[in-house]
Amino acid sequence: MTPDTPQSDAPRFDGPLAESWIRAIAAAVEKERSRLTDLDSAIGDGDHGSNLQRGFTAVLTALEGLRPADPGAVLTKTGTTLVSKVGGASGPLYGKAFRAIGAALPGPADPATLAEALAAGLDAVRLLGKADPGDKTIVDAWTPAVAAFRTAAAAGAPLPEAAAAAADAAERGARDTVPLQARKGRASYLGERSIGHQDPGATSTALIFRTLAETLTT
Ligand code: ADP
Ligand code: MG
Numbered sequence: 001m002t003p004d005t006p007q008s009d010a011p012r013f014d015g016p017l018a019e020s021w022i023r024a025i026a027a028a029v030e031k032e033r034s035r036l037t038d039l040d041s042a043i044g045d046g047d048h049g050s051n052l053q054r055g056f057t058a059v060l061t062a063l064e065g066l067r068p069a070d071p072g073a074v075l076t077k078t079g080t081t082l083v084s085k086v087g088g089a090s091g092p093l094y095g096k097a098f099r100a101i102g103a104a105l106p107g108p109a110d111p112a113t114l115a116e117a118l119a120a121g122l123d124a125v126r127l128l129g130k131a132d133p134g135d136k137t138i139v140d141a142w143t144p145a146v147a148a149f150r151t152a153a154a155a156g157a158p159l160p161e162a163a164a165a166a167a168d169a170a171e172r173g174a175r176d177t178v179p180l181q182a183r184k185g186r187a188s189y190l191g192e193r194s195i196g197h198q199d200p201g202a203t204s205t206a207l208i209f210r211t212l213a214e215t216l217t218t
Contacts (some may be wrong), residue, residue: 010158010159011216012110013069013108013110013114013159014071016106017215018068019063019074021211021212022063022074023060025056026059026060026098029052029053033049033050033053033113035049035203036200036203038052039199039203044187044200049200051086051087051088053092055091055095059082059085060085062078062080063078070105070106070108071108071109072102072104073104075103079094079102080095083096083099083174089201090201090204092106093125096102096133098121099125100121101117103140110159111149111152111153111158114149114159114162115146117147118142119146121142124141125139125185126139131185134180135182136181136188136199136202137184137185137201138201140173140176140177140180141170141174141209142205144172145170145205145209146166149162149163158215159216160217161184162207163212164213167206168208169212170202170205170206170209173205174198174199177202178197180194181195
């Protein structure tokens with residue numbers, strides 16, 4: 001960033017980018033469906049991949065005809081649809097998260113604003129699910145992702161760079177769930193037998209952050 005290219009001229013996270021992000025999540029969920037299902041078969045009931053696929057397929061339909069003038073409308077619609085279409089724990093959790101992100105984005109966002117919106121998404125997950133970091137859930141990927149996004153944004157990084165740092169952090173967070181014992185959700189019923197497996201929800205959160213980075217980079 002030089003004085004000739006002020007921050008205000010840098011690309012912002014707008015409605016079309018928000019829609020591209022959601023479409024990329026739907027494609028990634030489709031591609032990774034069996035991996036998510038296998039992870040959930042090991043410590044849950046094997047439906048995480050199909051839950052998300054059903055949810056994001058419905059989201060694509062819901063977004064038809066929505067003119068994505070602002071990112072908030074796209075993400076709020078995404079969240080509302082996930083809440084209503086996904087029965088598993090992940091539907092309400094991701095649904096409320098996307099609604100909170102949408103509510104925090106009234107217009108095109110710079111990196112610092114997007115960081116705070118993603119933090120609002122995490123707050124929504126924690127308010128509903130009452131999980132702390134270390135409980136082997138979505139929170140274990142989302143928390144380091146928000147921290148990395150915030151740090152990068154505060155250092156003046158543009159959107160693609162901040163999102164890439166967040167995606168790397170989310171993937172590390174997901175991998176770091178392997179040795180944890182689940183204390184929330186279905187996997188907690190397994191007690192110590194949940195140890196040694198990567199959490200499916202943390203894994204899908206890493207996908208969500210990776211697709212954001214890819215959307216902002218291309
Ligand atoms: P279900 O557990 O109802 O079958 P899914 O299989 O779709 O729903 O989602 C399971 C994932 O949801 C888990 O891997 C975990 O990451 C996440 N999860 C479950 N409970 C919570 C919670 N209270 N807070 C955050 N994430 C949770
Ligand atoms: Mg499940």
